[in-house]
Amino acid sequence: MIVVTGATGNVGRALVGQLAAARVPVRGLTRDPARAHLPEGAETARLDPAAGAASLAPLFTGASGLFLHLHAVGERGRHTAALLEAARAGGVRHVVVLSSSIIGEGADESHPIHIAHSALESAVRDAGFDWTFLRPGAFATNSLQWAPQTRAGDTVRGPFAGAVTAPVHEADIAAVAARAFLDDGHVGAAHRLSGPDAVTTEEQIHAIGAALGRTLRFVDIPPEEVGPELFPHVPPQMLPAILASFAAAVGSRPEITTTVEDVTGSPARTFEEWARDHKDDFRA
Structure with a gap:
């Protein structure tokens, strides 16, 4: 059990x-x-x-x-x-x-x-x-924060359009967890997980638009204009640290690992796949 x-x-x-x-x-x-x-x-x-x-x-x-x-x-x-x-x-x-x-x-x-x-x-x-x-690293599901805006129209406002991450699909994290329980060799391991590709915040918005069959436009706003409503999954007291992390990710080269495929035998899902899996979450 x-x-x-x-x-x-x-x-x-x-x-x-x-x-x-x-x-x-x-x-x-x-x-x-x-x-x-x-x-x-x-x-x-x-x-x-x-x-x-x-x-x-x-x-x-x-x-x-x-x-x-x-x-x-x-x-x-x-x-x-x-x-x-x-x-x-x-x-x-x-x-x-x-x-x-x-x-x-x-x-x-x-x-x-x-x-x-x-x-x-x-x-x-x-x-x-x-x-x-x-x-x-970055969870692909963090992009669900944009869903209220995509339900309301084709413009998404947020900070740090050029922040680069390698978002990992929640199903891939779960698959590694399952293998850790069911297979030998995982006790004492610290598995670092990522998606397969580096993508910017703006590219994520475009991928969500493609999954919806729409053209979404991302409007970069200054971080000082960001309120907690844009990051509803983040406790307000943590928001400054999160924004600082995004600022540091602009133009960066995120860590990309092969752990998902190494452990499960299947390649990590791309962000485009995640967007297609979650397209209904972004519809009105």
């Missing part, structure tokens, strides 16, 4: 679906099971991270693996210890952590994303579990 936190999120839902399709017992944890609508074959259970280790332990009954998402342990990781204690009591031995590529040699250890994910990795390592860390 694999327990998946964040089961209704982008990566978690993809992982639950892939495991269920492979007939691997999987239990998706969510704060609202009634609205989860997880794939057939998956169990659904309610996660209240503040409930304490004793109350959380039954969620892990019969489980050998845990997919751990930062959001499952609460703000600033305040419920990490309790959740890991419950997982151990339930029999979990292997934890696969959804971390971040910001962790690595020469990283800015003061960046809030680094601080949060480094603490989560350390907690799992120090608790004595077998572990695998997944460190993806």
Whole structure:
């Protein structure tokens, strides 16, 4: 049994679906099971991270693996210890952590994303579990932030048109997570994940337009004009650090890895494929 936190999120839902399709017992944890609508074959259970280790332990009954998402342990990781204690009591031995590529040699250890994910990795390592860390770079799903604008018209406003990333499809992150649980050789590995190509923010908008059969125009705006409404997935206190990261990515050469293909045997999906997979999200 694999327990998946964040089961209704982008990566978690993809992982639950892939495991269920492979007939691997999987239990998706969510704060609202009634609205989860997880794939057939998956169990659904309610996660209240503040409930304490004793109350959380039954969620892990019969489980050998845990997919751990930062959001499952609460703000600033305040419920990490309790959740890991419950997982151990339930029999979990292997934890696969959804971390971040910001962790690595020469990283800015003061960046809030680094601080949060480094603490989560350390907690799992120090608790004595077998572990695998997944460190993806830019998520392709971050582009869903533009959906309100594409639903309203053909002009998208945002900062840093020339910021370059190698966005990774959530299904590819999930596929690597599944192999980490099911195959030998991943314990103690820190897998760095990316998409196959470097693309600018403006190129992403054009790819979304192509998937919709429309011509979208990107209007570059100064970062000082950016409000939280343009980055709804980013906590407001983290927005300045995120904007600084985008500024640094203008004209950059992002890290591109072959990890997805190395681990799964299939090449990483392109951003154009992601846009086609998500075109309905961008329609009114």
